[in-house]
Amino acid sequence: xxxxxLFENKVFVLGGDGFCGWxxxxxxxxxxxxxxxxxxxxxxxxxxxxxxxSLTPIASIQxxxxxxxxxxxxxxxxxxxxxxxxxxxxxxILLQEKPSAMVHFAEQRAAPYSMRGxxxxxxxxxxxxxxxxxxxxxxxxxxxxxxxxxxxxxGVYGYDTHLNNIPEGxxxxxxxxxxxxxxTQTILHPMYPGSVYHTTKCLDxxxxxxxxxxxxxxxxxxxxxxxxxxxxxxxxxxxxxxNRFDYDGEYGTVLNRFLVQAAIGHPLTVYxxxxxxxxxxxxxxxxxxxxxxxxxxxxxxxxxxxxxxTEVHRLIDLANYVSRITGAEIxxxxxxxxxxxxxxxxxxxxxxxxxxxxxxxxxxxLCEEVSEVAKRYQxxxxxxxxLPTTKW
Amino acid sequence: xxxxxLFENKVFVLGGDGFCGWxxxxxxxxxxxxxxxxxxxxxxxxxxxxxxxSLTPIASIQxxxxxxxxxxxxxxxxxxxxxxxxxxxxxxILLQEKPSAMVHFAEQRAAPYSMRGxxxxxxxxxxxxxxxxxxxxxxxxxxxxxxxxxxxxxGVYGYDTHLNNIPEGxxxxxxxxxxxxxxTQTILHPMYPGSVYHTTKCLDxxxxxxxxxxxxxxxxxxxxxxxxxxxxxxxxxxxxxxNRFDYDGEYGTVLNRFLVQAAIGHPLTVYxxxxxxxxxxxxxxxxxxxxxxxxxxxxxxxxxxxxxxTEVHRLIDLANYVSRITGAEIxxxxxxxxxxxxxxxxxxxxxxxxxxxxxxxxxxxLCEEVSEVAKRYQxxxxxxxxLPTTKW
Numbered sequence: 001x002x003x004x005x006l007f008e009n010k011v012f013v014l015g016g017d018g019f020c021g022w023x024x025x026x027x028x029x030x031x032x033x034x035x036x037x038x039x040x041x042x043x044x045x046x047x048x049x050x051x052x053x054s055l056t057p058i059a060s061i062q063x064x065x066x067x068x069x070x071x072x073x074x075x076x077x078x079x080x081x082x083x084x085x086x087x088x089x090x091x092x093i094l095l096q097e098k099p100s101a102m103v104h105f106a107e108q109r110a111a112p113y114s115m116r117g118x119x120x121x122x123x124x125x126x127x128x129x130x131x132x133x134x135x136x137x138x139x140x141x142x143x144x145x146x147x148x149x150x151x152x153x154x155g156v157y158g159y160d161t162h163l164n165n166i167p168e169g170x171x172x173x174x175x176x177x178x179x180x181x182x183x184t185q186t187i188l189h190p191m192y193p194g195s196v197y198h199t200t201k202c203l204d205x206x207x208x209x210x211x212x213x214x215x216x217x218x219x220x221x222x223x224x225x226x227x228x229x230x231x232x233x234x235x236x237x238x239x240x241x242x243n244r245f246d247y248d249g250e251y252g253t254v255l256n257r258f259l260v261q262a263a264i265g266h267p268l269t270v271y272x273x274x275x276x277x278x279x280x281x282x283x284x285x286x287x288x289x290x291x292x293x294x295x296x297x298x299x300x301x302x303x304x305x306x307x308x309x310t311e312v313h314r315l316i317d318l319a320n321y322v323s324r325i326t327g328a329e330i331x332x333x334x335x336x337x338x339x340x341x342x343x344x345x346x347x348x349x350x351x352x353x354x355x356x357x358x359x360x361x362x363x364x365x366l367c368e369e370v371s372e373v374a375k376r377y378q379x380x381x382x383x384x385x386x387l388p389t390t391k392w
Numbered sequence: 393x394x395x396x397x398l399f400e401n402k403v404f405v406l407g408g409d410g411f412c413g414w415x416x417x418x419x420x421x422x423x424x425x426x427x428x429x430x431x432x433x434x435x436x437x438x439x440x441x442x443x444x445x446s447l448t449p450i451a452s453i454q455x456x457x458x459x460x461x462x463x464x465x466x467x468x469x470x471x472x473x474x475x476x477x478x479x480x481x482x483x484x485i486l487l488q489e490k491p492s493a494m495v496h497f498a499e500q501r502a503a504p505y506s507m508r509g510x511x512x513x514x515x516x517x518x519x520x521x522x523x524x525x526x527x528x529x530x531x532x533x534x535x536x537x538x539x540x541x542x543x544x545x546x547g548v549y550g551y552d553t554h555l556n557n558i559p560e561g562x563x564x565x566x567x568x569x570x571x572x573x574x575x576t577q578t579i580l581h582p583m584y585p586g587s588v589y590h591t592t593k594c595l596d597x598x599x600x601x602x603x604x605x606x607x608x609x610x611x612x613x614x615x616x617x618x619x620x621x622x623x624x625x626x627x628x629x630x631x632x633x634x635n636r637f638d639y640d641g642e643y644g645t646v647l648n649r650f651l652v653q654a655a656i657g658h659p660l661t662v663y664x665x666x667x668x669x670x671x672x673x674x675x676x677x678x679x680x681x682x683x684x685x686x687x688x689x690x691x692x693x694x695x696x697x698x699x700x701x702t703e704v705h706r707l708i709d710l711a712n713y714v715s716r717i718t719g720a721e722i723x724x725x726x727x728x729x730x731x732x733x734x735x736x737x738x739x740x741x742x743x744x745x746x747x748x749x750x751x752x753x754x755x756x757x758l759c760e761e762v763s764e765v766a767k768r769y770q771x772x773x774x775x776x777x778x779l780p781t782t783k784w
Contacts, residue, residue: 118530163567175565190582191598210585210588
């Protein structure tokens with residue numbers, strides 16, 4: 001394990017203005033890392049394009065950084081840059097700043113948005129793959145030993161598994177041979193993406209495989225579940241630090257959508273039978289996980305893969321739970337997605353807990369989320385954002 | 393199987409001016425297809441950039457098409473277009489021409505070039521992935537039932553397999569389960585790319601998987617071996633139809649390099665011990681295979697994958713064979729590539745033969761190749777092109 005001097009330790013957060021990126025930046029800054037955000041603010045621009053808005057009133061990136069300095073006394077650096085389009089400038093910044101780790105959130109991250117139409121499909125592939133590949137090339141070209149941490153998705157495993165335990169990235173298999181004993185191999189878990197967005201995360205995984213094997217880059221790929229919750233210890237320290245909360249049909253993740261719906265008296269929008277099972281993690285756990293992964297870097301022997309999840313739930317059970325604590329009704333809608341009507345998702349997630357993660361589970365955090373965020377900002381809710389607009 | 397009216401049957405050849413694309417275009421035209429070439433002439437432009445040249449003197453694309461019309465009475469259409477960059481125009485051409493099949497060669501196809509440096513790595517990923525994804529999006533957006541045929545590579549399987557029979561694309565595996573019987577699955581063969589170029593072909597494979605599963609696109613992925621030989625029945629009909637022959641360290645494939653070296657009295661350049669084993673196919677078989685795959689389109693149930701190879705050889709055996717028929721010496725060089733010093737490559741290839749392919753094997757075709765091409769154009773050989781310039 002590499003030893004880190006935390007106070008001299010610089011981390012790039014690519015996409016550090018986004019839903020996971022911003023609380024990660026603050027958390028790392030709060031824990032002694034020197035944080036530099038690189039962001040092209042594409043997430044805010046897509047809001048404009050779609051005519052949607054975060055339920056929580058988020059400050060500009062400039063105000064956020066200024067407020068954090070007032071609150072904590074700590075500086076966060078910021079470059080407005082599109083790393084998918086400005087490779088040379090990105091490399092120059094990397095050589096100048098010399099970070100020891102880089103957290104890569106700089107991808108279009110909504111499955112429904114990636115399936116809206118041809119333009120959004122192509123934007124998602126071009127942006128995500130070029131951004132990831134530019135990151136790999138820049139690290140390689142810089143000659144620096146930068147630990148790259150990438151936010152992937154549990155969706156790479158697909159949602160119709162028949163395994164009784166989905167492993168963390170690598171699967172042990174046997175290959176039957178004619179007239180010979182079967183061959184045992186450990187492979188990357190086969191990839192079963194369900195949207196263009198998910199496909200880009202699978203392509204990323206193969207790029208990581210190659211750049212680790214051929215060029216010995218140090219990489220952690222975090223296969224993250226659906227993130228719920230809004231604020232963290234740090235974003236709570238000022239209204240101007242508040243994190244974004246998406247509840248719309250494109251960017252809103254399922255639990256956050258339910259909470260807003262409950263707060264404003266809209267029925268909970270369950271797609272299909274609600275039999276789909278997904279993995280979840282609270283936003284506070286997300287930032288803790290990323291810090292733990294930075295503090296415990298992997299070897300360069302192979303890509304380290306963690307399932308960054310803490311619990312697994314069937315969506316109808318979640319809807320029932322939210323209904324119970326809020327009194328909301330449940331309404332079933334035709335599923336806009338091509339996916340199995342129901343699935344199991346038995347998924348391993350020990351590695352981050354071994355590094356010290358103590359999960360915040362839904363039952364503990366959900367009531368607070370309802371009263372502190374969904375109810376507090378319910379007047380900002382735009383009803384027309386709630387139903388899904390993209391079908392595939 | 394779809395029935396085709398061959399004379400009304402239009403085929404796009406993306407990259408139809410290249411080493412495989414040009415003879416494919418002529419062969420399909422000769423067999424009653426209405427051929428339209430789309431090409432940005434990038435291969436010729438890379439020659440200019442690298443200061444290299446085909447051993448054979450190739451005519452311009454305009455001269456080629458004009459000559460073919462004189463020789464055969466058949467017209468070939470041509471659009472100068474970069475399909476990775478001109479999506480809207482590409483879609484417009486597709487809607488106007490309405491082809492029933494599309495052969496996709498429009499990718500940067502040299503592993504060494506893809507490993508030259510950061511610029512070439514990024515160009516290869518950006519060009520290949522965007523081109524492939526634009527093709528998929530355009531077919532989907534057009535609403536046409538276009539059969540897409542893609543030229544992939546046997547390199548996706550990797551070159552350190554321990555299987556006693558590499559299947560055609562799909563692998564049957566067993567997944568051991570705790571306290572339960574093992575689960576049997578058929579998966580895409582795990583991907584083990586050895587260069588950035590090979591990685592792009594793996595990414596393509598996942599894109600095909602998704603667009604077939606989600607959007608029911610009709611796709612054949614041809615995992616092609618190393619192509620040897622130069623001319624086909626059609627390109628032999630005039631000097632102005634001659635195919636390109638690359639013998640340089642970046643674009644020259646191994647057997648063509650040996651032939652030129654033998655012709656000019658240069659020692660055969662064997663990398664490492666020559667223990668590497670590769671799959672091969674003659675250029676005439678390549679064009680036959682593509683026609684057979686077009687004439688026998690797949691269902692949309694899953695991506696059809698063929699191993700487009702006819703024989704497998706250890707490189708040192710090939711060098712010895714060329715040496716035997718030409719008297720050339722063999723010289724061993726440090727291997728510029730990161731790869732196993734030696735490997736086995738037992739690979740299945742029955743499906744194309746079932747469709748009617750009768751392979752041209754090395755022992756039949758090689759002597760002709762030596763006298764008709766390598767010796768005939770030996771005066772055009774530039775010695776400085778012969779040794780590899782890219783190491784990884």
